[in-house]
Amino acid sequence: MDTVLHTVLDTVLHTVIQAVGLTYRYPDGTAALKGIDLAVREGERVALLGPNGAGKSTFLMHLNGTLRGEGELLLDGLAPTKQNLKKIRGLVGLVFQDPDDQLFLTTVFDDVAFGPINQGLNEAEVAAHVKDALEVVDMLWATSRSAHHLSFGEKKRVALATVLSMNPKILVLDEPTSNLDPRARKRLETLILELGHTMIIATHNLDFAWRTCDRSVILSGGKIVADAPTRELLVDRELLEAHGLELPLSAELEGLRG
Amino acid sequence: MHIPDGFLDTKTWVTTAAAAGIAITYAVRRANQELEEKDPPLMGVLAAFIFAAQMLNFPVAGGTSGHFLGAALAAILIGPWRAMLVMLSVVGVQAFLFGDGGISALGANVFNMAIIAPSVAYLIYGVIKRFSTPVAAFSAGLVSTVVTALVVAVELYLSGTAPLAITASLMTGWHIVIGAAEGLITATTIGYLARVRPDLIQGNAALDVRSIAVFSSISIALAVFLSPLASSLPDGLERVAHDLGFIDRATGLFNSLIPDYAVPGLRNEWLATGLAGLVGVCIALGVGFGLAGIARRRQVGGETG
Amino acid sequence: MDSQHTHDDNEIHFHDHAHGAVTHRHAHYHQHAHEKAADKKLQEAHRHTHTYSFELYAYADSPIHRLDARTKTIALVALILAVVLTPAAEVWRFGLYFTAITLLYMIAGVPITFGVKRSLIVLPFVLFAGALLVFMPDKPHPETYNLGFARYSITHGGLYTLFNALIKSWLSVLTTILLYSTTPFPKFVKGLELIRVPQVLTMLFSFLYRFMWVLTSEVKTMMRARDARAFGGGRIWHLKIIGQMVGSLFIRSYERAERVYAAMSARGYDGTIKTLEVPAFAARDAVFTVLFFVTLSIILFWRL
Numbered sequence: 018m019d020t021v022l023h024t025v026l027d028t029v030l031h032t033v034i035q036a037v038g039l040t041y042r043y044p045d046g047t048a049a050l051k052g053i054d055l056a057v058r059e060g061e062r063v064a065l066l067g068p069n070g071a072g073k074s075t076f077l078m079h080l081n082g083t084l085r086g087e088g089e090l091l092l093d094g095l096a097p098t099k100q101n102l103k104k105i106r107g108l109v110g111l112v113f114q115d116p117d118d119q120l121f122l123t124t125v126f127d128d129v130a131f132g133p134i135n136q137g138l139n140e141a142e143v144a145a146h147v148k149d150a151l152e153v154v155d156m157l158w159a160t161s162r163s164a165h166h167l168s169f170g171e172k173k174r175v176a177l178a179t180v181l182s183m184n185p186k187i188l189v190l191d192e193p194t195s196n197l198d199p200r201a202r203k204r205l206e207t208l209i210l211e212l213g214h215t216m217i218i219a220t221h222n223l224d225f226a227w228r229t230c231d232r233s234v235i236l237s238g239g240k241i242v243a244d245a246p247t248r249e250l251l252v253d254r255e256l257l258e259a260h261g262l263e264l265p266l267s268a269e270l271e272g273l274r275g
Numbered sequence: 276m277h278i279p280d281g282f283l284d285t286k287t288w289v290t291t292a293a294a295a296g297i298a299i300t301y302a303v304r305r306a307n308q309e310l311e312e313k314d315p316p317l318m319g320v321l322a323a324f325i326f327a328a329q330m331l332n333f334p335v336a337g338g339t340s341g342h343f344l345g346a347a348l349a350a351i352l353i354g355p356w357r358a359m360l361v362m363l364s365v366v367g368v369q370a371f372l373f374g375d376g377g378i379s380a381l382g383a384n385v386f387n388m389a390i391i392a393p394s395v396a397y398l399i400y401g402v403i404k405r406f407s408t409p410v411a412a413f414s415a416g417l418v419s420t421v422v423t424a425l426v427v428a429v430e431l432y433l434s435g436t437a438p439l440a441i442t443a444s445l446m447t448g449w450h451i452v453i454g455a456a457e458g459l460i461t462a463t464t465i466g467y468l469a470r471v472r473p474d475l476i477q478g479n480a481a482l483d484v485r486s487i488a489v490f491s492s493i494s495i496a497l498a499v500f501l502s503p504l505a506s507s508l509p510d511g512l513e514r515v516a517h518d519l520g521f522i523d524r525a526t527g528l529f530n531s532l533i534p535d536y537a538v539p540g541l542r543n544e545w546l547a548t549g550l551a552g553l554v555g556v557c558i559a560l561g562v563g564f565g566l567a568g569i570a571r572r573r574q575v576g577g578e579t580g
Numbered sequence: 581m582d583s584q585h586t587h588d589d590n591e592i593h594f595h596d597h598a599h600g601a602v603t604h605r606h607a608h609y610h611q612h613a614h615e616k617a618a619d620k621k622l623q624e625a626h627r628h629t630h631t632y633s634f635e636l637y638a639y640a641d642s643p644i645h646r647l648d649a650r651t652k653t654i655a656l657v658a659l660i661l662a663v664v665l666t667p668a669a670e671v672w673r674f675g676l677y678f679t680a681i682t683l684l685y686m687i688a689g690v691p692i693t694f695g696v697k698r699s700l701i702v703l704p705f706v707l708f709a710g711a712l713l714v715f716m717p718d719k720p721h722p723e724t725y726n727l728g729f730a731r732y733s734i735t736h737g738g739l740y741t742l743f744n745a746l747i748k749s750w751l752s753v754l755t756t757i758l759l760y761s762t763t764p765f766p767k768f769v770k771g772l773e774l775i776r777v778p779q780v781l782t783m784l785f786s787f788l789y790r791f792m793w794v795l796t797s798e799v800k801t802m803m804r805a806r807d808a809r810a811f812g813g814g815r816i817w818h819l820k821i822i823g824q825m826v827g828s829l830f831i832r833s834y835e836r837a838e839r840v841y842a843a844m845s846a847r848g849y850d851g852t853i854k855t856l857e858v859p860a861f862a863a864r865d866a867v868f869t870v871l872f873f874v875t876l877s878i879i880l881f882w883r884l
Contacts, residue, residue: 081846103848111846117794118839121316123766123786135848163766165793179847279706280664281748288664299690303778311782312849313841318780319787320795320837321830326788328794328826332802333819345827346757364784368792372760374632375751378657379664438743456819463823464830472828475834 032060032094033187033215034080039077039084050086051239056142057215059085059186063224064247065234068261073219074114076236079110080189080217093186107136110180110214112176114192116172120164125156125175128164131181150182153177154208172199174208181212188214194222223265227251235260276428277345277384281376284385284434291381292432298390299363305356318353322361325349326368333456341453346388346423347396347416348461352468354477355397355490362389383430387423391497398490408469408576409462416461420454421447422497635688636759641866644688644762649771655872656759660752662880668744674751676682676879681754706749707872710742766790770859791836791847798829 034057041050049072057063065073070142076184078084082097082105095101102206106248109157113119122128127151151157155176164172173193180188193209202225209216209229222227226233226247233250237260251257252268283291306314325345332342345365349358369375376384396419403411424446432439468476560562644652659677666673685692762769769789773782802825841849 041667066883077844083842083846106848107844113839113843115839117662118836121787121840123769123790127766131844131849134846135850163764181849198735276707279702279745279749280752281706281745282709285665302643303780306780306833312845313838314785315780315833316787316840316844317837319784319789319842322784322788322835323795324833326792326829327799329828330796331822333815334629334824343822348826358757360781360784364781364788368785368788372765374699376758377749378660378756379750379752385820420637436745448667452747459816460823461824463820464827467824467827468830470836472831513715 026107032056033059036093037147039086039090040088041084049239053241059215061232062216062230064230065217065236066232066233066262071236072239073236077189077191077219081106081111107183107187109189110186111189112177112180114195116176119176119179120172123161123163125162129182132179136183146178146182150178153181154178170197172194188216190218192220194225223251224267227265227267276388276423277376278380280379282436283380283383283430287430288379288383291386293389295382295386302356306360318357318361321353322364325361328367342454343460344420344457346392347419348464349414350393350397351400351465355393358393359389362393387426391426392423394490395422409438409466412465413458413462416458417454420457421450421509421549424450427520607691617852634760638764640689647769647868648762648859648861651869652759652763652776653771656755659876660755662876663751664748668740673879674747677751680875684758689763695754695757697755699750702749702753706746710745
């Protein structure tokens, strides 16, 4: 597709993530991403599926400028150049798979305040942002606790808060439900459905994807091999199995009913 | 090796604290100069790593077990300055949160385990690694442990807390065993990392002139500090040698150079012994560097260590 | 369980409640519906998991807890130095120090039994080292008691040295226990920052504290796995295994550090950690400092 069409689409449909021919090679030369084309509109929740090693995490790290590949990538119209980096980091909130990597300061307050402080907000504004973010994830009671006092599920919610406090437009989540027990997973799901952000969620949990994301994308071997509404994609048994995935239980059940 | 409060007399804990303060200030300055953005989280995690690794115990003899110190490993992995700061944080946390080591003695413990141990390890590793990396890592672990133990013995002696000969012999004996284990663990770790992630071993960078100067000064100060040992330990050795009959042959040559292990003409025993020790260290360093230089010239055209 | 609803529910407020004999203080938000909400949610909010054994009383409340971290650190370190500087012969002074320390424990709401129990950790080492010292040949008070069976004689001076070491190390540890039981570590580090300790060191302490638990539990897991599979094999082999464990632990730590760094820059980190609130000295700090140092001087210098 050419640039003119892109601009038109962008204006009309308000695309917040736009990747065209995005490629990335590791320092040792192996190709991780082999030409990704993806356009995500504001408010969409997109599940990023695929076998391990397909390049999901690598792709996610492009979305906040941590990695820089070749090809075109626009985040709310901004290219991830050095000047735009700070803005992009306030725009795109990346939640890592292991919350221990993301909670590195001594109290929950400090961790959630880290982002807004770096954004240059004053004390009152920071306190307000922290309060709002912790309220959303229902972890206000832990404000003065230390991260290592919390359970795994609680840490995951605080990790989400550390990113929410920056008021991002786009949320990128890497395996948000991994290692969560059913109750914590349900809680996170409810939370995600309540948030209105544009989201890209890398996940192995296809039932979770079925319930939270209207659109799914399969990344395999560094390329996007499927991009369709979730309800269509996740019932295609042959397609799923060809890329190392299985039919989610929800699909099987709905199949039985329908 | 952590010294609790009450073992050192005032002059000792004050001077070692001052020495530690000066050394740490310098280390902070050097670390800040070379500081990359990712160093603070890296050093913190590595400090936690050293702290955790010190929990690893190994059986030594009978029911006793020794513990890993990690100063040598830290120095080889992240360089001497950052290793000093990392060891400082570990020793400090152990003193304040776990009662392992006193507060007035914190200066001495930092001096011993966070300044001397990594410095000696780094110097030994730097000199020997040209020949063989595993041997260098092993020696760094062993020698730094033994030297640190000797420094502790001298500090206790200077405080009037413990007699030198007994303490030094006991500490040396025990810490040669512990040091060998430390050396073995260090060597295995470095060997493993050299195979899997050699890029993580930062101590492999060549010694620059400034570092050589600093570490040489530290070694010299150390030699002077440890020189009282020269007068007491060899008493035992001398006795053995005398009994076995070869002392007459050995001392002939040595006495002509440095009569009876003291510089002729100097009245003050401490000063004399100190200078003798200093000369000894200089000779040792000279030999080390000389050998290294010869080895390097021999390796022209071959791979680097 | 008390609760104080005297302020607007739209701000962070403190909620005190008892946990055994200790009062704990936590930041809370209360919704009006909380009385009707399921008990489970309330219990969850008040659950404590004190991972670090030394933090049991750190988050409690007392006049001592409310003092600034710097005040407490300076005072208690001064106390330890005073103890160390006191000649061992003046045994009665140590009784006074112990009384002062016990008084501080009482005001802080920390049981002295807790302090004594934890301070016994230091004893084995001191006794072991002390066994050596008792055989010290020459000292002040050179009276010698000869034990018939022993080649060495226990001198009066040796016992003096042993007592000196024991009382001072014990009182010192009792005092450090009081310090960490009344000052959460994050506040302690903040205090260090405020007295201009270089950021490279304060950040180092913060990260060490944060990841100490994560890494020690990894080591414990490794040791458990090792013990489950170790049968026979020589000592050298055992040490080599430890070497490989240490190596893989290092790699995991290094990679974790890289991920943490990525997480930091993802939230705008640019090399320095900026902080917000500046703890200020209050009147109570001045009052405490004056009272404390006057008392300390009296104990240290009073001649009988």
